[in-house]
Each structure stands twice: as structure tokens, then as C-alpha cells.
Amino acid sequence: MLKSISKKIRFQTPLAWSQLSYQKTRLLVAMGGIAFANILIFMQLGFRQLFASGATALPESLKGDLFLVHPDTRFLGSIEFDRLRLYQAAGIQGVADTIPLYINSGVAWAYTQEYQSYEARVIAFNPNREVFKLTELNSQRLKISVPDSFLFDRFAKQELGTVVEDFNNKLDNKLPVLINRRKADIVGLFNLGNSFFLGTGNLITSEANYAEIFGKEILNRVSIGIVILKPDANLAAVKAGIEKNVPGISVYTHQELIAKELKYQQENPAGLIFSFGAVMGFIIGVVIVYQVLYADVRDHLAEYATLKAMGYSDIYLLSVIFQEAAMLTVLGFIPGFLISVGMYNFLADLTRLELAMTPNLAIMVFIITFIMCIVSAAIASSKLRSADPADVF
Numbered sequence: 001m002l003k004s005i006s007k008k009i010r011f012q013t014p015l016a017w018s019q020l021s022y023q024k025t026r027l028l029v030a031m032g033g034i035a036f037a038n039i040l041i042f043m044q045l046g047f048r049q050l051f052a053s054g055a056t057a058l059p060e061s062l063k064g065d066l067f068l069v070h071p072d073t074r075f076l077g078s079i080e081f082d083r084l085r086l087y088q089a090a091g092i093q094g095v096a097d098t099i100p101l102y103i104n105s106g107v108a109w110a111y112t113q114e115y116q117s118y119e120a121r122v123i124a125f126n127p128n129r130e131v132f133k134l135t136e137l138n139s140q141r142l143k144i145s146v147p148d149s150f151l152f153d154r155f156a157k158q159e160l161g162t163v164v165e166d167f168n169n170k171l172d173n174k175l176p177v178l179i180n181r182r183k184a185d186i187v188g189l190f191n192l193g194n195s196f197f198l199g200t201g202n203l204i205t206s207e208a209n210y211a212e213i214f215g216k217e218i219l220n221r222v223s224i225g226i227v228i229l230k231p232d233a234n235l236a237a238v239k240a241g242i243e244k245n246v247p248g249i250s251v252y253t254h255q256e257l258i259a260k261e262l263k264y265q266q267e268n269p270a271g272l273i274f275s276f277g278a279v280m281g282f283i284i285g286v287v288i289v290y291q292v293l294y295a296d297v298r299d300h301l302a303e304y305a306t307l308k309a310m311g312y313s314d315i316y317l318l319s320v321i322f323q324e325a326a327m328l329t330v331l332g333f334i335p336g337f338l339i340s341v342g343m344y345n346f347l348a349d350l351t352r353l354e355l356a357m358t359p360n361l362a363i364m365v366f367i368i369t370f371i372m373c374i375v376s377a378a379i380a381s382s383k384l385r386s387a388d389p390a391d392v393f
Contacts, residue, residue, distance in 0.1 A: 016323035019296055027331075030292040034332020034369065035339065037285030041365050042340035044277035046355055056265075057193035058123075059257045063133045064099070066239055067257045068225030068249045075264050076257075077103030077121070080221035085249050089225065092241045094233030099129050102210055103223040107203070110178040111161035118159050122150075122179075122203045124210035131226055137204065140188040144206045148184040150177075153192045156201025164189060179203070180213050225249070282372055289328060289376035293321060297380055318381050325377035329370045336369075337362060 020027050058076055059067075068089060070079040086098040102124040109120040125131050127141040143149055152175075154164050167175045167186055175186040192202050211219050229238055235253065242251045252260060297304070304317055341357050348355045 014323065016320045017327060019300060019320070020324050020327060026292060026295065030289065030328055031332045031335065033288030033292070034285055034328060034373070035336035037281045037288065037372065038333055038336025038365060038369055039340050039343070040281030040284065041278050041368060042336065042357075042361070043343065044274045044281060045361060045365065046340070046344060046357075048274035048278070049358070049361060056258050056261050059254075059261050061132050061134055061192060062101075062224070062226065062254070062257075063131055064226035064254065065229040065233075065235060066227035066242065067252045067254070068098075068227065068242070068246075069223075069252065069257075071248070071250045073250070075261060077105055077223045080223050081225075081249055083220045083222050085246050086222060086225045088246045089227060089242050089249075092238060092245060094230055094238040094241070095227055096230045096233075097129075097228040099125065099131055099226040099228070100207075100219075100222040101125050101131060101224040101226060102207070102218070102221075104210075104214065107213070108178075108180050109160060109201070109203075110181075111163060118200050120156070120160065120179075120201045120203055122205060122210065122213070124205050124207055127206045134190060134192070137190040137192075140190065143187045144204065144209065146185075146187065147212070148182065148209060149187045149205065150179065150184055150209070151188045151190050151204040152186045153202035153204075154189050155191060155193050160201045182213065184209075227251075278368075282368060285369065285372040286376050286379075289325065289373050290379050292328070293324060293377055293380035296324065297321065321377045321381045322374065325373035326370070329366075329373045332373075333366055333369050337365075 020030075068081070068085060069076070070081040073079045080102075083100055086100055089095060090098045103121065104124075105119070105121040107120050107122045108117045110117045127143075127145050130138055130141070132138060137151065140151060144151060152163050152167070156163070163175065163177070163186060167173070167189060173187060177184055177186055190204065207219060227238075227242070229235060239251050239253070242249075307317060344355050344357050
């Protein structure tokens, strides 16, 4: 019985695929064009995503209920405010503690034998207070209580030297370096993350070591004030109380602080450039797919006219074109995606930036590719209007 049924079943190749695969060279050109557009879009959106994620790495890692910054702060660490504001905020009802955090992005770093100097970012706080959500960092924070001791970010750029490798090979877990021409020791490693514009790497140390580098007066200028609330405190009420009674500062919740940092980076010209690059990739893809589909319709115009004469509707013929577009979406996306993953991994190893392919990014680019092909099909299908059955006879 099954044998008789199988004889009746015939596999029919869809018309859309038959037309696409008839000219192999044209199909390969179309796949290559779509893959190229995909790679361009992936790289631009990936850089834009990296640009944003690098900017928010620090605020996302902070532990606190409210955060105080100078009202004119463009990005974290750009402007300090008077430490006196923390004492004033500590007096607001519902506040359990206030903790100063110091950031300086212009610290001179030297490690190589030639003592070539690079800029790094130093973050300092009281090691007796837990101000980060990073478990690895918190487990080592008491190490920076030792004079001239620092923790080093594994994601620092390669210009800072082979610090991670050399530190892991040290038996005494102490690696000598120069910071602002002072002898110092790397006593631990942590992961925070890097970005395009915030120096080449992050260092973490104590308030005392920070004061030794820049002078004791520097501790009166705070980059971020971290506010810890009492368990029964109302966050909105405390925030309003600080805003009303403490002048010269702006108050943010954790999510508001992250959003503020992200907004600054998105409004930066570099972020706009990456977005524009993605748009250009979309336009290039539309042009390439349109040329392929238009040429396919033009070369098979007589066949389309014949189908019309046989009674096939315009909707059916249009569906063939859109099926071709959907097939090209998948065929072009796969190589573009795979090549982009390889380029992401290569650039991540080269720059030590967290450039990674995420499911959301892949889905977004696939949807963009589908829209790109559908738009091209809609434009190319206008040629079907000239397919007149009378021309066949």
C-alpha cells in the first residue's frame, strides 16, 4: 500500500527555485551581494552595539540605590563635585550610607622595557566598602589596601602589554609597573570591559593610593556618589529629598544612570556614523537584489506572459517573485552571518573589546535582510505589467 502511495507522490520543484537555480552564476552573484550587504550591516551594528555596551559597563557594574553626579557630567568621570554633598545627602531621611567613587581617565601607564607611556583609567574607592557587583573584584578588594597596589582589567587593550599573561606566571602574584612615573604593583585581575574612547584599560585601587598619586586634595572631588538606602526607605521619596536639599548635584536611580551614559554615547557622532553605515549596507543590498530579480523577470518575460495566457493570475506571478526574494534572504544571510561571526572573533582577539554575536543582533539583521529582499522584489515586479499574453502569439 505504501509503495503504491509513494508512486503517486511526485516531487515538484517550485517555480521560484527553478528560475533562481537555472542560471547558477547569477544566483551566486546574488548570494554574494546579499552576504556582502549582511557583513556590512553586521559590522556597523556590531560596532554600534559595542560602542554602547562599553560605555555602560561601568554603571551596570556599580552597586547602590541612588547615584549622585555633577549636573554638567557628560559621561561618568568627566566632572567631579564637592565631597561635602555626600555628607549633606547622608543626612536625608532614609539614607543609610554614602560612598565616594573616584575616576581619572588620564593616568600615565608604562610596563614595557622601553617604558613607553599610555593612558589608562583609574577607579578608586574605600576597599572596606563593597561598591561593585563583580564577585571576582569584591573578593580581591582588600588587596588594594596595601600601598601602591592595583587591580588590572583583563579586557585592557594590547598596548598596555602582556600584563595578564605575566601576572598569571608570577608565583608571588605581584607584577611591578609604573603609574604616573611611580612604582606600583598589580596584585590581581578582574573583568570590567573596555570601550573606544575611555582609555586603553581600567585599573582599580584604594582611596589612599589614589591620593598618593594625585595629592590628598583630590579626595575632596568626587566623580560618583553612591547612596545606600535603609531597608524600609522609599526610593522615590529619598531621591526627591536629596534633589531638594542638596545643591550642585543630579540624582539618578541605577537604570537612569545607565540610560544617561547610553544616551551620551548614542548621541556621539561615532554612534551616528555606525547607524549610517548600516543604512548604506541596506541600500546596497536592495540595489543588488533588485538587479538580480529584475534581470530574472526580464529574461523570463515571455514565460510569464504564457502563464498569464494559461490563466495564472497576476497575484500568482507576483508570489513567484516574492518567493525568490525569500529564498535569496536565506541563501545570502547564511554566508554573511558565518563570515561576520569569524570577523567578530578576529577583531575581539585583536582589540580586546567585547565584540560578540548576540541572538538579538542576528535576528535583527535577518529581519533587515528579509525586508531588503522584499523591497527589491516589489520594485522588480513592476516589470511584470509588460508581460502581455498577446505578445506570445
